[in-house]
Amino acid sequence: MSRSSGLMPAESASGATLHTIVAVMSFLACLALGFVLTLGRLASEWTEGLSGSVTVQLLPSAQISADDQVKEALRLVKNWPGVFSARALSRADAEKMLEPWLGQGNVLQDLPVPQLIEVTLQPGPVELEGLGRALSDGVPGAHLDDHQRWNAELAAFATSSEAVGWSVLLLITAATLAIVIFATQAGLQAHREIVEVVHMIGARDVFIANEFQRHFLWLGVRGGIIGLVLAAVTLVGSSFLMDSREAPVGAQYLPQFVSSPLHYTWLLLVPVMMGLIAMWTARFTVLRVLGRMP
Amino acid sequence: MVRFENVGMRYGLGPEILRDISFTLDAGSFHLLTGPSGAGKTSLLKLIYLAERPCRGAISMFGRDIATTPRDELPALRRRIGVVFQEFRLLDHLTVFDNVSLPRRVMGESEGHYRAEVEELLSWVGLGNRLNAKPATLSGGEKQRVAIARAVVAKPELLLADEPTGNVDPEIGGRIMRLFIELNKLGTCVMIATHDTRIMERVPASRIYRLAEGKLTVAKAHEFMAEAKRA
Ligand SMILES: Nc1ncnc2c1ncn2[C@@H]1O[C@H](COP(=O)(O)OP(=O)(O)O)[C@@H](O)[C@H]1O
Ligand SMILES: [Mg+2]
Numbered sequence A: 001m002s003r004s005s006g007l008m009p010a011e012s013a014s015g016a017t018l019h020t021i022v023a024v025m026s027f028l029a030c031l032a033l034g035f036v037l038t039l040g041r042l043a044s045e046w047t048e049g050l051s052g053s054v055t056v057q058l059l060p061s062a063q064i065s066a067d068d069q070v071k072e073a074l075r076l077v078k079n080w081p082g083v084f085s086a087r088a089l090s091r092a093d094a095e096k097m098l099e100p101w102l103g104q105g106n107v108l109q110d111l112p113v114p115q116l117i118e119v120t121l122q123p124g125p126v127e128l129e130g131l132g133r134a135l136s137d138g139v140p141g142a143h144l145d146d147h148q149r150w151n152a153e154l155a156a157f158a159t160s161s162e163a164v165g166w167s168v169l170l171l172i173t174a175a176t177l178a179i180v181i182f183a184t185q186a187g188l189q190a191h192r193e194i195v196e197v198v199h200m201i202g203a204r205d206v207f208i209a210n211e212f213q214r215h216f217l218w219l220g221v222r223g224g225i226i227g228l229v230l231a232a233v234t235l236v237g238s239s240f241l242m243d244s245r246e247a248p249v250g251a252q253y254l255p256q257f258v259s260s261p262l263h264y265t266w267l268l269l270v271p272v273m274m275g276l277i278a279m280w281t282a283r284f285t286v287l288r289v290l291g292r293m294p
Numbered sequence B: 001m002v003r004f005e006n007v008g009m010r011y012g013l014g015p016e017i018l019r020d021i022s023f024t025l026d027a028g029s030f031h032l033l034t035g036p037s038g039a040g041k042t043s044l045l046k047l048i049y050l051a052e053r054p055c056r057g058a059i060s061m062f063g064r065d066i067a068t069t070p071r072d073e074l075p076a077l078r079r080r081i082g083v084v085f086q087e088f089r090l091l092d093h094l095t096v097f098d099n100v101s102l103p104r105r106v107m108g109e110s111e112g113h114y115r116a117e118v119e120e121l122l123s124w125v126g127l128g129n130r131l132n133a134k135p136a137t138l139s140g141g142e143k144q145r146v147a148i149a150r151a152v153v154a155k156p157e158l159l160l161a162d163e164p165t166g167n168v169d170p171e172i173g174g175r176i177m178r179l180f181i182e183l184n185k186l187g188t189c190v191m192i193a194t195h196d197t198r199i200m201e202r203v204p205a206s207r208i209y210r211l212a213e214g215k216l217t218v219a220k221a222h223e224f225m226a227e228a229k230r231a
Helices: A013-047 A066-078 A091-102 A128-138 A148-190 A192-200 A205-243 A261-291 B041-048 B071-078 B096-106 B111-124 B140-152 B170-185 B197-202 B220-230
Strands: A053-058 A083-088 A115-121 A142-145 B002-010 B016-025 B030-034 B056-061 B081-084 B158-162 B189-193 B207-212 B215-218
Touching (some): A013 A148, A053 A066, A053 A128, A066 A083, A066 A128, A091 A115, A128 A142, A148 A205, A148 A261, A192 A261, A192 B096, A205 A261, B016 B041, B016 B056, B016 B207, B030 B170, B041 B158, B081 B140, B140 B158, B140 B170, B158 B170
Parallel strands (some): B030 B189, B030 B207
Antiparallel strands (some): A083 A115, B002 B016
């Protein structure tokens, strides 16, 4: 051994079990945390109405020709402060969007489908109410849909999901605590002989506790990192799937999990927490076992 | 250095297995503790090496009353005692060298400080070429010698050995006893628990204690011999 390798066996059956348990719990905790952080971000974005895009609907009007209506509306929208771009959707675009509901065919040719203009906003506040009024006043048949109602509902949904997410996270944390404590104690039981022999040889309690807590700290951190890596692969993988072409219709509008570096920092805390839980449990348990010895 | 006065001991709520035990061990003396299996020899040694507490009576170790010694001062007392456990109690995941160095490590010494000494001790007990072996690969006699080396590596003032010849053939048993006698000559107080009668003839025991039915008596024949020698 050499001093650095410590008193504890490098690998043992109980160590492998503890690794697995910590890895699984940290995987679940990372997923729950990723979920909660994403929902939290969405809720605040939706609440602030920063969804990034609005739509202008142009209903056929007797007062203006369809082409002029589009031209007028585009001109008005494009000059509005805070608008990044605006694009009239072609008939083909509209057919493609409605296809899931109406099926393929020539249905649309015979229907008065409203012409749509997709407006992309720059980040930051935009005077949407004024734009809406300007459109209805300036272009007959134009109507701005700022998704306000839709946003409000989404925000409410996200906020309540976030609350559910926090409860799940809380439950997982409690379960993790209980399971990691239990597994650490089971691991210690396997090392009881070491505790007793070293105690009788004249080791002080803190010496023994330090050896054990160092061992279990790294055990917890290693298990936690395995779980974190698995969770990161899952989260990134799911975002990737959603971006890919095989994703279901509309999936690209779903939020990406874990987007900011800050989120990754939070996730990094999970293995650290695992290590600390295992370490403190080991220390507490060893000191309690030793306390019962004369 | 060890003094027992009317000591009684029981495990949990069980019967008293040791009753009214009184004796003293002086520095540099040599003792045998005999008695049939189950008489309580191991239990008495546990009291001496502070692994169990008496239910009554007074124990004093190295001049300290154990009952009034704070718990955090007991490790310092334990370090003055070397123990050869009945079942060796070697740590299976550590090498022979690491097992033997353990008491020195526990005292906070660095490996550079004790390495040469431990190697010398191990070659003295005939294990100079097994430094990196794990206990599982050793024979009973080799384990026994590792356990003895661990017990003496920190130069204890008191050496306790529990049935040290129980698992080895007479040839090795004789060598082990010579080792203890040698250590005793260097000043270590030795107490050996055994029910091996052959040992008794070989050793210069200052006293032979006999445990039976929970009581400790000084074996009469040997006291006679000792008195005859003194006269
Ligand atoms: N840890 C223990 N718990 C309860 N009873 C024990 C324990 N160790 C020993 N005993 C009992 O105490 C008695 C003395 O045992 P022991 O000291 O091992 O005797 P010896 O070493 O002379 O064979 C026996 O009856 C044994 O069953
Ligand atoms: Mg015994």
